[in-house]
């Protein structure tokens with residue numbers, strides 16, 4: 532019988548791994564099973580647009596059956612409970628188990644709450660299409676309630692963390708909130724949009740010139756930055772800062788960081804303090820080489836011996852590389868060590884603005900940077916064969932097992 536490859540997670544890393552492996556290996560060479568929580572692939576890099584109402588949910592989720600149709604990849608909808616590397620088994624909820632010869636763990640990241648009291652209980656997070664929908668409907672309800680309740684905290688929006696996720700969300704909200712206000716007949720000046728950052732400035736570590744451009748752009752649209760001010764506690768409708776001040780709000784959205792997936796720690800893999808799996812140069816778990824760990828749940832060391840930020844770009848590259856490694860495992864040949872090629876990064880600042888740095892030193896601003904980000908989204912959709920497929924999805928194709 533041919534070896535079985537089981538891939539956990541159909542995010543950027545897992546999906547590209549499955550497609551690449553199947554491109555190189557025939558169905559007689561290996562079976563490929565892709566396990567995912569949903570029947571759809573989520574365009575995580577665009578969640579902030581959906582959360583603000585600038586893009587429909589359907590445009591950022593893509594039917595997995597439509598992508599893998601005809602490719603001899605079995606899709607299993609399920610939630611992974613345990614990875615048992617001693618017995619080469621993955622246990623899913625409802626007591627289902629999957630045996631593997633080769634396992635690819637591409638389960639993404641969890642939110643990092645830094646043990647801040649009340650944060651997990653009282654903040655929204657933005658890591659899935661469903662969470663984006665929850666944020667959007669909550670914002671809509673704040674504007675619907677305000678004319679009746681007149682409470683300022685309904686129109687006071689707080690985003691915790693001014694990394695890329697926080698800034699992209701703030702940019703989108705800065706454009707969208709005035710439209711919600713206009714629709715509800717509310718004076719735009721009643722809106723307050725705060726972005727709170729623990730570090731001395733926004734987008735810590737990013738190019739300073741671009742940081743200043745981003746800050747000016749967002750402040751000109753009404754964003755209030757509180758920097759050097761860690762959030763230390765969150766209560767129902769109150770955000771507490773280290774300096775003793777507090778902000779009353781009905782909307783606290785936490786974008787303060789990510790850590791590796793807890794399942795990876797629970798399965799006994801070695802991880803760094805942020806829960807990311809330690810891997811070798813071929814993206815394998817060093818003690819269990821038949822297990823590959825890719826995407827946000829793994830730790831990749833870049834130039835200067837520093838961990839690379841967990842980005843979609845890196846996840847795609849790890850997915851494609853692992854597809855090739857699986858081919859070599861099964862068909863032979865020499866593996867080349869994984870070398871990431873980080874082209875650059877672009878942060879969108881709303882509908883028409885962005886800042887980005889590519890090829891190490893080339894800075895981009897405004898519409899050009901925004902178009903570059905859109906182009907990268909289109910390139911990705913083309914790569915997975917999903918351009919124009921991000922619309923209503925079906926879960927009834929024959930290669931889907933439940």
Ligand code: NAD
Nearest residue numbers: 692693694695696727728729730761762787788840841877
């Ligand atoms: P992050 O860790 O990059 O940023 C989180 C921010 O929250 C940091 O600036 C941190 O100082 C701040 N913070 C932490 N604790 C705080 C506290 N108590 N109070 C206030 N602020 C606090 O996390 P992220 O923005 O979610 O990004 C995660 C990864 O995804 C990063 O590697 C990022 O580069 C990547 N990403 C990239 C893009 C893009 O390329 N366009 C978009 C989103 C995310």
